[in-house]
Amino acid sequence: MTVNTYSFQDQVVVVTGGSHGIGRAIARAFLDNGASVVVTGRNLKPLEESVAGYPGERTLTLVNDISEPAAGEELVAAVKEKFGRIDVVVSNAGIVEAGDLVDMDVDKWHQMRAINVDGFVYLARAVMPELVNTGGNLVAVSSVSGLGGDWGQAGYAATKHAVSGFVRSLALDYGEKGVRVNAVAPAFTHTRLNEGSADTLEDAAPYVNRVALGRLGQPEDIAPAVLFLASQDAGYITGHVLNVDGGTNASNGQAHV
Template structure:
């Protein structure tokens, strides 16, 4: 049972696709959707991680389709496979992402291209493929952006830029597709306890520096992010579109000045 076992949403009969759904924030989102009655298709590049995720999700509520979102043919196969199996598509969560840190002078061209391929091109391929189907169902498209894409953050310019692209994609697509019945939103987490940032989270000195920036005084868990995604996908958010919602414990409430 997850920390979100007491969170209540009703997605009975809905079909949800979550990219990057085998681990971290994506897994927490897939798990909560499945526990809320949805049928969940999780996508990712590692078959072993996908198999482990499906095995741990509620029985008969989840299937996995191995997908590299940077490959448009893979994305088409993901969507076609979902429609062939379930006959509908209601909610899509664009969560697959990579992370590259460092001064721009230290980031290789291949490092930038790999990051862009997943974070930006992957979003583009997924949105272009699923939006027409979501227009049929009156569905919802939700992305995982980052607070680092809302302003900026030290020593990760290329990552910040990729997430800023996602945030502006979301706002612009909300304008273009609202009249066709599709809501497009995003969550923007701050630092969350996931594998890519384990070195920070597990270092008491580094973790304390981050915690000092957070109004709630703790680094977030993946289970802190998932309910916000389900809210944006739910009928309770039926008049919300074009929003990039910080899920950050109050990090962006600060001007950046140190505590006094």
């Protein structure tokens, strides 16, 4: 539940990558604020867990691999069959492959690019006509890695820079058609994707050292920012990538000693 409430009653929201972590928190936040919510992902059980306890008439779970070229159209058809419209789309599906570029497995690079970049492109191509019809908006989950560089993250940063650039260009192309396009840029956030990386205070210390608020992010820190960008309170905001990073980007890069 978010601290502030937003009016998403009678609106239909699609959240890709809704099985765990940030996507699950976003889906539940929209449900708590009155929306009907569609969650997509590659496995049914965690999708069902994401919307468990909410009225079935306001939820839809779709097993959908957004990296497939036809996935966007299939998603739109299924959503319109049940709800008849799409008002908000949250492009959250993504994976991380870290490490030195020369050691990166080519197949893993293709998979990461296919999900993080191609999947966003396929999704946007399919949903933009629907958002034009409803005067809706799209919010992408980018990353602070899409705003600058980082050690051992060259491939991932490349995909997230693509996401941030795509958001800005889409905002220009669709603003006059009544569609807003924005993104959030989290820093290191505790999710299933990075389990084991910062589970102890000692492991977390190098990450916390870079965060002004002195703690790592949680999925529930990201969801309210997405709701704000999707709401009418952000009605004059488009083409923006909002840092939701605890102050990570406030630093000039020097160590906190």
